[in-house]
Amino acid sequence: MFIHIENVNKSFPVPGGEVIALKDINLDVGEGEFVCLLGPSGCGKSTLLYAIAGFSPPTSGSIAINGRTDIARFPGPDRGMVFQEYALFPWMTVEQNIRFGLEIKRLPKAEMNGKVDTLLRKLNLYEFRERFPKDLSGGMNQRVAIARVLALDSPIMLMDEPFGALDALTRRTLQDELLRIWDDYRKTIVFVTHSIEESVYLADRVAVMTYRPGTIKREVHIAMPRPRDSASAEFNALKKELSKLVMEEQMRYTQTEIQGYTAD
Amino acid sequence: MGAASFRGILNFARGVVIPVAVLVLWQLLAMSGWVNPQILPSPVQVAAKWWEYLRPIASYSEGSYALWLVSGELPHDTIASLSRVVGGFLIGTLLALPLGLLMGASNRLYGLFNPLVQVLRPIPPIAYIPLAILWFGLGNPPAFFLISIGAFFPVLMNTIAGVRHVDGIYLRAARNLGAGQMTLFSRVIVPAAMPYILTGMRIGIGTAFIVVIVAEMIAVNSGLGYRITEAREYMWSDKIIAGMFTIGLLGLGIDYFMNSLNNWLLKWHRGIDQN
Numbered sequence: 076m077f078i079h080i081e082n083v084n085k086s087f088p089v090p091g092g093e094v095i096a097l098k099d100i101n102l103d104v105g106e107g108e109f110v111c112l113l114g115p116s117g118c119g120k121s122t123l124l125y126a127i128a129g130f131s132p133p134t135s136g137s138i139a140i141n142g143r144t145d146i147a148r149f150p151g152p153d154r155g156m157v158f159q160e161y162a163l164f165p166w167m168t169v170e171q172n173i174r175f176g177l178e179i180k181r182l183p184k185a186e187m188n189g190k191v192d193t194l195l196r197k198l199n200l201y202e203f204r205e206r207f208p209k210d211l212s213g214g215m216n217q218r219v220a221i222a223r224v225l226a227l228d229s230p231i232m233l234m235d236e237p238f239g240a241l242d243a244l245t246r247r248t249l250q251d252e253l254l255r256i257w258d259d260y261r262k263t264i265v266f267v268t269h270s271i272e273e274s275v276y277l278a279d280r281v282a283v284m285t286y287r288p289g290t291i292k293r294e295v296h297i298a299m300p301r302p303r304d305s306a307s308a309e310f311n312a313l314k315k316e317l318s319k320l321v322m323e324e325q326m327r328y329t330q331t332e333i334q335g336y337t338a339d
Numbered sequence: 340m341g342a343a344s345f346r347g348i349l350n351f352a353r354g355v356v357i358p359v360a361v362l363v364l365w366q367l368l369a370m371s372g373w374v375n376p377q378i379l380p381s382p383v384q385v386a387a388k389w390w391e392y393l394r395p396i397a398s399y400s401e402g403s404y405a406l407w408l409v410s411g412e413l414p415h416d417t418i419a420s421l422s423r424v425v426g427g428f429l430i431g432t433l434l435a436l437p438l439g440l441l442m443g444a445s446n447r448l449y450g451l452f453n454p455l456v457q458v459l460r461p462i463p464p465i466a467y468i469p470l471a472i473l474w475f476g477l478g479n480p481p482a483f484f485l486i487s488i489g490a491f492f493p494v495l496m497n498t499i500a501g502v503r504h505v506d507g508i509y510l511r512a513a514r515n516l517g518a519g520q521m522t523l524f525s526r527v528i529v530p531a532a533m534p535y536i537l538t539g540m541r542i543g544i545g546t547a548f549i550v551v552i553v554a555e556m557i558a559v560n561s562g563l564g565y566r567i568t569e570a571r572e573y574m575w576s577d578k579i580i581a582g583m584f585t586i587g588l589l590g591l592g593i594d595y596f597m598n599s600l601n602n603w604l605l606k607w608h609r610g611i612d613q614n
Contacts, residue, residue: 151517164530166607
């Protein structure tokens with residue numbers, strides 16, 4: 076198993092107690108697999124991703140990367156992360172952002188240049204390599220963030236609602252691009268989203284999470300061949316199935332929110 | 340003539356109308372005989388004095404022409420004041436920057452130094468003058484001491500704030516890309532804090548400029564601040580005003596320089612003002 080998550084619990088201290096964000100999470104992600112974590116806000120899907128990334132290790136339980144449980148205690152370039160807010164360094168140009176991870180790795184100059192060039196072309200960023208992130212659209216910025224992670228050659232890509240802030244058309248373009256990259260580079264991808272459609276379009280398997288405490292409610296395999304036709308009957312049947320699962324949690328989320336407001 | 344250039348002329352006219360009106364009123368007031376010309380000289384008289392103050396004393400004979408051009412009293416005073424501002428500012432900044440970066444990055448160091456900083460910070464640099472003279476005598480040493488204090492605290496406070504306000508997402512991204520502590524500091528924290536640091540430096544050089552004039556009025560025998568105090572002793576009000584005008588121009592020049600530096604260093608930054 077590539078990513079092996081066993082009995083993971085995570086709680087955060089809050090004034091007057093603690094919030095249990097993750098409860099008894101067991102999940103396996105195979106090498107080269109594309110898994111989506113799907114659920115409403117507050118279900119802990121990002122918390123789980125951050126735990127895999129090593130930003131915020133679990134309170135109990137273990138996360139093994141390729142059989143080793145010590146790796147996920149700390150962040151590292153073996154698990155490249157793409158953030159919803161892009162998290163590009165605004166003081167670096169597009170090219171410098173992509174180069175940053177390679178400079179840390181102390182790659183030879185020629186190899187570094189070749190690699191950066193290839194990625195710039197692959198993601199249609201070559202014309203923009205001298206620009207700063209503030210001068211690029213959201214879609215472009217997310218391309219740079221993906222290229223920055225690809226430069227690391229990390230076997231695992233962790234993606235935290237990467238396309239959540241993009242318009243529908245840009246989103247679809249980037250989804251297709253991501254699938255192409257996934258296919259070319261054979262990455263293992265854990266992808267957090269709250270979009271049912273997105274999860275059905277992308278994933279081999281969707282793990283639906285429950286709202287507070289976050290648990291894995293159901294794992295749904297999606298065997299449809301790619302490219303997937305989002306208008307097909309099969310696609311919509313899956314959307315319907317997932318929608319039912321997610322909306323139950325969304326209801327609980329909404330009710331908690333309302334109670335939160337009326338309790339004061 | 341296009342509408343755009345017409346608008347340009349209109350804007351220019353709008354910009355000069357008040358200054359010209361003030362100058363005309365001032366000239367009329369001086370010519371009216373209501374005020375003693377020793378108290379308020381006319382602008383024409385001030386301009387003449389300024390020119391006299393600016394031009395070389397002896398006529399050109401040999402040697403560097405550029406040096407001769409700045410051999411007048413005013414260029415000398417300006418260079419003296421400017422070199423004190425720059426020198427004192429550099430001393431203050433070079434001390435404040437590393438301390439600020441460390442205090443911003445480490446809670447332990449912050450806890451250690453912050454109480455002292457909070458006690459010393461509200462003391463206006465000018466209040467150090469008696470002590471500066473007592474410690475360093477007269478001349479350049481107390482001036483540099485005072486000016487560097489003037490620059491030190493704004494740079495320090497802003498550097499601390501800048502480091503503490505670095506968005507956690509950049510730190511996470513950098514650690515994810517494999518950055519160690521040193522890389523994190525030099526390539527992420529420092530550039531991310533740069534807008535704050537530069538703001539501190541602009542405030543710092545502004546304070547340094549105030550302090551240099553005051554220091555020269557009290558503890559030094561050269562520079563623009565000294566010159567206008569000296570002119571008062573001879574009741575040369577035209578020279579006082581000419582000196583003040585020069586101080587204003589110099590301040591404007593420094594501000595323009597800092598602004599250009601700011602825009603150049605922060606060309607990546609989203610919200611920079613284009614003034």
